Amino acid sequence: MARYNPASAEPKWQQRWDDARCFEADKDPSKPKYYVLEMFPYPSGKIHIGHVRNYAMGDVIARFKRAQGFDVLHPMGWDAFGLPAENAARDNGGHPREWTYGNIEVMRGQLKRMGLAIDWTREFATCDPEYYVHQQKMFLEFWKKGFVERRESLVNWDPVEMTVLANEQVIDGKGWRSGAPVERKSMSTWFFKITERADDLLEALDDGRLAGWPAHVKEMQRNWIGRSEGLTMTFPLSGEDLPAEHQGLPIYTTRPDTLYGASFLGIAPDHPLAKHYAAKDHAVADFISECQALGTSEADIEKAEKKGFALPVMGRHPLTDEELPVYIANFILMQYGTGAIFACPAHDQRDLDFARKYGLAVKPVIKPKDGHETDLKIADQKSDPTDDGRTEAYVGPGTMINSGPFDGLPTDEALPAAIAKIAELGWGEGTTNYRLRDWGLTRQRYWGCPVPVILCETCGAVPVPEDQLPVRLPEVGPEEFKTPGNPLDRACADEWRICTCPKCGGPAQRDTDTMDTFVDSSWYFARFASQPDDKPVDTEQADAWLPVQQYIGGIEHAILHLLYARYFMRNMKDCGYTDVDEPFTNLFTQGMVTHATFQDEDGQWLFPEQVELAGGKATSNGAPVTIGAIEKMSKSKKNVVSPEKIADAYGADAARFFMLSDSPPERDVEWTESGVEGAWRFANRVYETVAKGEGLLAADTPIPDELPDALKAIRKEAHKTIDSVTGDIEGFRFNKAIARLYEFLGTLKGVKADGDAAPVAAEALRTLTQLTAPFMPHLAEECWELLGGEGLCCDAPWPVVEDDLLTDDVVTLPVQVNGKRRGEIQVAPDAPQDQVQDIALAQADVARFVEGKTVRKVIVVPGRIVNVVVS
């Protein structure tokens, strides 16, 4: 018998699908719409196996939903702007554009080889001017509406990439790509005012709008937004040379209840007041630079010593009139709150550490709840009679003491009372604070979407008139990419950059910044749904598809991309482009593909294909090889496999199938050669099993109502398999769906396909083929053709379960004696309890353990289990 040959079958069916335009969306308005999307790839050069897993998952959903009668949108495109293209031009010559489009060309071919059910008519790259022209238009619209603004601010400057980074792109004080320590620099750049939408972005996480998102992703976004309720209040300051603007110090606190425990005020090293004194006093300036050198990049910041510098000013407590010293303190962040705090050492650990170091007062104002009594000893201390000398701050709830009018109140009541009191006295008000910062959206790079703005000496920033859009990137020579920095800022771009102001006609320059690539990816999914020439989307058309019902991608985008896209969608809604605010109804974050690592005797990493595995030992050309940890595939450790080589050896179907078969999709999966071989074996067994029923579907014989038990059992298995595979696909349990397919294939092992058995075999083999189709679409078409099915398998409607075939006539019940399994009985599923009980007690294995004992109770759980309790 001929074996299944993916090398010829796969291209053949891909061509047929193409010719029939099977996967183009929007063909049948009578069908319900379903939009499934995987995060689009960056055109780095070639597809890696992680892409295969990602797109295989989306493809299962796309094909499954299509078979279920949905009009499915499953598009593909390219997240094509970004720094690697410039780096490639720097290292290898050429232009970022050539590199990018060349890579797209290659990767498109590789993706097509996977046989994905994609509507390629909607493909675009974000570096296409036809795409970014609309992004520029929206930018200007957002600007007009006040969603975006240009402002002077301290930015995160990556000295290696020579560009600004968003806060989200700074990891441990280092650039997320370069790894270089980030510097702080003052610049005029553009910001999306995402903090204005912080509340709505936060609320949607909890109000059911994102019910289809994993809890941990929502939790990460919640933490990232970091909303806190508190009090902003101003402490009066007095001291030498204090300019008017510093005669009050605004601070932010989430613990206004501890206000009576204040013993000093603290400001961040880069606070304006600190700078004021730094200008006059070298000691202050030295201390500030010392703090900045320490930076936020210290890994063990937890242990970093609290340090401070006392300023020649005094604060006054508005409630108690006490004098409070003012310190520059290294643990205060300018970016959070007002960059200044009041410190209550008794009830904040950092404040306490600081107070102990500098001998400042520690005054408890909260009496801990019962059980914490020992935490508060009123001891004799010289500095403060209420200080008991402890080094651990009490941060829990309790009852207010030493707090004037608040004495006796529980802390949760003292908190709003303190805010009300301060507000009443006019010293401050209750405020909400966010950890989230506005999104600095521009980069000082060439290969990005140009900011469509002209900077005029007299008019300031002026929008490029709409009829002049898109502002295209100017052509610059390949040598420009060998120089660090932004070519748009250099003489090579003068012809483009130097222009006249559209407003006053005077001399002006273009903004040489380009947009962060996260802007490009914040709305691409909408453009997939609708791509008119004259506007970003046609609202009606886009909203017919949006929101994306199922979005699939890596957990690494849990914060950045997914938060930005949610934000951007809201801006688009306010501009009337859509009625949708949440772009992704259901989100699935898939795990990574990992692989064992191999090292030779010299510690050099080896590619998997350089290693022979036999009997648990690994060798390379006879030399011993150490098998290392199973890790995320990375070029540096060479633990990578090429999807192309796998497709050559086993076919795309086997690769896709194995990716989904071994682990739950949200977890990491280890790529193994033996695993993909298992998938290959499965494909062949399916083909050989189906081959027994050649032409059966063409015969189209009805299944008789009365069947022999053996044939009825096959029908039951088929329908149970339809039921479980359908549920497992819907629930993203692809590994379980595949286990069911293996099982079903096992039951069909010796199946007869002729005579009386033919109609049942036809149904069973058709079922096997169709249930396998979302995972192994090429094989399924080959089987479908073999069976004589009508048209293409991918067009056939999903099999429907006959419910009466899901129930059994006889069920096997385990029987326990005192909770231990002793035997089993066979009864009708609806047998009366006392009958089941009698049968159970009569069963020989059970009787043996009951003999000589008293039966106290018999528990019968219908259809499940029997438990006999004896003593």
Add this chain to the structure above:
RNA sequence: GCGGGCGUGGCGGAAUUGGUAGACGCAGCGGACUUAAAAUCCGCAGCCAAUGGCGUGGGGGUUCGAGUCCCCCCGCCCGCACCA
């Protein structure tokens, strides 16, 4: 430190959510076919002192019955991290 998640055979993982623990796959072992090997097919397979006992990181509890629920402990992973 805070937040989230997890811990089941040699490995990846199932277990209808309180009801037969280990489905399915991988690796392993035995057999068939072959001169032989590969491939393929058939079978076995949690552990042990085996008609029984023990088993879901450890200890306790609730229950007729616990991988699943509750309490304590141990270990691992992820995110945030001097956020006032």
